[in-house]
Amino acid sequence: xxxxxxxxxxxxxxxxxxxxxxxxxxxxxxxxxxxxxxxxxxxxxxxxxxxxxxxxxxxxxxxxxxxxxxxxxxxxxxxxxxxxxxxxxxxxxxxxxxxxxxxxxxxxxxxxxxxxxxxxxxxxx
Numbered sequence: 001x002x003x004x005x006x007x008x009x010x011x012x013x014x015x016x017x018x019x020x021x022x023x024x025x026x027x028x029x030x031x032x033x034x035x036x037x038x039x040x041x042x043x044x045x046x047x048x049x050x051x052x053x054x055x056x057x058x059x060x061x062x063x064x065x066x067x068x069x070x071x072x073x074x075x076x077x078x079x080x081x082x083x084x085x086x087x088x089x090x091x092x093x094x095x096x097x098x099x100x101x102x103x104x105x106x107x108x109x110x111x112x113x114x115x116x117x118x119x120x121x122x123x124x125x
Contacts, residue, residue, distance in 0.1 A: 004033055010104065010117040013044075014051075019105045022117070027061055030100035033121030034092035038072055038102070041085050041116045045078035049111035052076075053088055053104055057097040067096050078113050092124055 009026045022030070030036070040053055052075055055067035072088025104115060 004121045004123060005029065006118065006120040008116065009119045010102065010115060013112065013114050014104060014106050015112040017106055017108075017111065019103045021104070022102045024061070024101070026119075027058075027099040027101050029121070030055075030102070030119065031057065031096065031098045034124045035122045036090040037120045037122075038088045038090075039085065039118040039120075040073050040076065040088065041083060041118075042076075042078040042113045043083045045080055045084070045113035046108065046111055047080050048108040049078045049113050050075045050107045051078055051086075051104065051113065051115060052107065053102055053117065055090060056101050056103055058099045058101075059097040061099050064101065067100065068094075075107065 009022050014020055052071045053073040054071040056064040057067045058064045073086055076086045078084045
C-alpha cells in the first residue's frame with residue numbers, strides 16, 4: 001500500500017471549546033484516499049486540556065456529517081510540560097463522500113493549545 005501524500009494540514013493555536021476545522025483547501029485532498037493516518041501534535045497546553053479530532057465528509061462541501069461513528073482521536077490528554085504526540089486512522093472500511101475535513105475540538109476548563117496535524121494518505125492497492 002504505497003504512500004500517496006504526506007502533508008501538514010493544520011498548524012494553529014486553538015483556544016476554548018468551540019470546534020475549529022482544517023482549511024477548505026484540503027477538503028479535496030483528504031477525500032481522495034481510501035486510508036489515512038493523522039498525526040496530532042500538541043504543545044503549550046493549559047492544565048487539563050484534551051483534544052478530539054473527527055473526520056467529517058460531504059458530497060457538496062456544504063452539508064457535513066461524521067465519517068465514522070467515533071472520532072479518530074478521542075479526548076487525548078495534552079501535557080502542559082511536554083509535546084503530546086498521538087495518532088488517528090481512517091482504515092477505509094466504508095465508502096466516504098468526495099470531500100473530507102477535520103473537526104478539531106478542545107475540552108477542559110478554559111483549554112488552549114498549539115495543535116499541528118499531519119496527514120498521510122494511502123490507497124488500498
